[in-house]
Amino acid sequence: MLIKNPILTATNLTKRYGPGCAKCLEQTGPDYGRNQCPVCGTVIACAGVDLAIHPQEVLGVVGESGSGKSTVIKMLHFDIDADDGHVGLHTGKIETDNRVRNQNVLKFSSFGKRQIRNAVMGIVYQNPHLGLRMNISAGGNIAERLLMAGWRNVGDMRKRSAMLLDKTEVPISRMDEAPRNFSGGMQQRVQIAKALSNEPVLLLLDEVTTGLDVSVQARVLDLIRKLQQEMDVATLVVSHDLGVIRMLTTRTMVMKNGRVVEAGLTDQILEDPQHPYTQLLVSSALH
């Protein structure tokens, strides 16, 4: 069930690469079909992005390659610094929530951001190399994350790692093996186990199934859907694949050239897209 208050509210998220000039914003975007400023050459990876994520909901972000989807997710996870914007959190989980409430967490120190990330977020990257240390064991990867979230007892951590790997359908017998030996689908499952280890309030998924075989993709999606329902975790799903969006999300935002061109209920986006770009996206996905 959706509850009225969002757990995360972001406004005007903006990220640019380059010096920037007065024309950057008005000369880029879907109307021009580009995200690079013709005056100063700056790339506007995303600009003016507003979004709210409610408890337990699955929100999708869809758009072509380079539209700025990953940039949004990475700013929310504090992997990259935003140039502009406000992010407010109301997770009800962090002890420091009082300090967090009504604050722009983008402005926190890197220590503060790390605390928030460890307490309430989990992320799965498209590229498992970003999310996992390939040379330490699968169990060790999860234990490392648990340590950051404040766990101390080795036995407990091992038990929880085993439980999570089991949940994500990674054979426990392979817990002590390094993920470098695993298949792509298995690596993604270890990443998912790791992302869920601290019982996050917000799960961020960036192209989790891209690059996997179709049948493996389907199984990973099944798993995500199952876990999402079981754990009631609010989830942001970023994908260029409308099939993934259709299967996992209730609401969807469509991005192009660094801007949100349309947002709505997922079935509405798919059956009655309003923006020319969304119409193109939907019709090319169906044929």
Add this chain to the structure above:
Amino acid sequence: MLRVNNLSKTFTIHNLGAKEISGFRPVSFEVATGKTLALSGPSGTGKSSIIKCLYRTYLATSGSIEYTMANGETVNLVKLPDTEMVRLRQREIGYVTQFLRVLPRVSATEIVAGPLIGTGVSYDDAIQRATVLLRRLRIPDELLDAYPVTFSGGEQQRINIARAIIWKPRLLLLDEPTASLDKGSIEIVIELLNELRQQGTTMVMIFHDPDVMHALSDSIYLTQTIQEEECCECNR
């Protein structure tokens, strides 16, 4: 409970040079709480599109849909914020068509129990209720735990109907959910929907079969053919 004023829908197809296609002529109707209304009219008059506008799968172009919620507050479904619409879909408004959106590797009982889970009903209880309902719809016991991907069209439709009625929505939108059912199954569906009516569910429905329509509806709204110049190839 539901008041539709001058609702209209035009699709703008940008890739065809912003071509405009009319979905249906402006419609106005009312449905009182606990009453049922059937939409009836020739094919192509936009019956399904009207229902999709009510569920917000389509965005209406003009007009309003005033809906009085369980808490007594009246909202306009055309303008309601997305998250509020999601809430209404989870708590009050159900929608069922002839097509089951089959989820891979989810059993028949789990699909049907789905809408109950998260509303305070325990998992076991939800499965139990789904089982009872599916048995009433004559789904053989050996199919209850199977995945509906492999089911026949008629079996899938019964799963779909069970999923739509198990949580007793306040407002139920039906778009030909019995299209490929045999007579026996249709009678059971009519019986189940009439029970829901007695319990106070309001319905807006499309049924091609006049017998089914008359068995279920308190009143009928006739949809009209779109005029020549507005006419289109789209046959939604």
